[in-house]
Amino acid sequence: MAKVKTTFFCQNCGTQYAKWQGQRNSCKQWNTIVEEVVQKPEKSDWKTPTSSKKRVSKPLRINEIDTTQEARLNMQDAEFNRVLGGGMVQGSLTLLGGEPGIGKSTLLLQIALSLPYKTLYVSGEESQKQIKMRAERINPKDNNCYILTETKTQNIFKQIEQLEPDMVVIDSIQTLHSDYIESSAGSISQIKECTTELIKFAKETATPVLLIGHITKDGHIAGPKVLEHMVDTVLQFEGDRNHVFRILRAHKNRFGSTNELGIYEMQGSGLREVSNPSEILISEKDGELSGNAVAATLEGLRPLMIEVQALVSTAVYGTPQRSATGFNAKRLNMLLAVLEKRAGFRLGAKDVFLNITGGITVDDPAIDLAVVASILSSNEDVALPSDYCFAAEVGLSGEIRPVQRVEQRILEAEKLGFSTIFVSKYNKISLKNTTIKIQLISKIEDLVTSLI
Secondary structure (H helix, E strand, O other): OOOOEEEEEEOOOOOEEOOOOOOOOOOOEEEEEEEEEEEOOOOOOOOOOOOOOOOOOOOOHHOOOOOOOOOEOOOHHHHHHHHHHHEOOOOOOOEEEOOOOOHHHHHHHHHHHOOOOEEEEEOOOOOOOHHHHHHHHHHHOOOOEEEEEEEEHHHHHHHHHOOOOOEEEEOOOOOOOOOOOOOOOOOOHHHHHHHHHHHHHHHHHHHOOEEEEEEEOOOOOOOOHHHHOOOOOEEEEEEEOOOOOOEEEEEEEEOOOOOOOOEEEEEEEEEEEEEOOHHOOOOOOOOOOOOOOEEEEEOOOEEEEEEEEEEEOOOOOOOOOOOEEEEOHHHHHHHHHHHHHHHHOOOOEEEEEEEEEEHHHOOOOOHHHHHHHHHHHHEEEEEEOOOOEEEEEEEEOOOEEEEOHHHHHHHHHHHHOEEEEEOOOOOOOOOOHHHHHOEEEEEEHHHHHOOO
């Protein structure tokens, strides 16, 4: 029997200490260091399945390295493929986090059931019968998905060696435990050890592994921060459980961009891909209302038409309120100051509330013009035409600044039936034979003249 050893770990970042102390030296967090039992006997690593997929690594000259694109597996899900950068890279480790009940397990089970490859779905939280009940609701397309309910990594690798799957899904990493560590499942040492074993398996066999991770009350993935450094891709599944729409973002991606966005709609039969996000980001209404404006923005390579709502009212309690949902509050204050200084609108004694519909957060500066238009519309109580949209940045001197890839925004607005789009006159536009009217403006006064 190996000697039992105890050590101390910081629950915030996973740093190991020889003894307990109240405050961590670097992050200055208090009472985050806990004692854990660690036992590391002489371990024989799991045996890599004797297959043709095993990789043998050797040093190469830099000019001998093959720079062709990594082979990717098609996940049979356009939104998931887009966020990953074109598909799942072989041998990669992907971590999916999200709030409880948001649909993480449903998303990965739905993908596993639709793949033409042999997939092993390992669950440490649900029984096989529970997973089968959900699978029947999702309506699987084939029988290439195998379900395993196990939490011990050594037993999981034995089943992997026999089955030799093309992809492995783990639900969740916090439920796994290894015999080489004596602390309980979900502890820092267990999470690090289990993740290390999965990385070794993925890299040696070129098998992609998808992990589900719990999150803390602060919205961060539970466990040490080093977990996010170890994996190749970190995805976040977001949304309000009281609404049907879900958003998939990449916080880290070694094989693609982190600016892409995937949108799903939660239904009784699973998650539906939303190929046209503008259908959920632009609200439906019977008549024209003041304070609404549509902005042409970009999320990664995808153009989106989103609705900006503003409410301007007299400050009842003396001190005017400034509130923004989905938009930077400091930038809102800046735009209000520009309106007062350059356009002569007295908003200092009025409450201003701003909302981006659809529950998303936008940091694209091209939304500035739509924000200004919605504030002007609400302040004057004049409804803007529903077929107007805006794409430009507003400067501190009131000038309308150009934005990148304006032609892509114009084409998306034309495709969705908008008749007029307001952009900066300093944008170089070479589009011809377009049905949409392109309104070029150079300063904020031009916008006021055109709308009011």
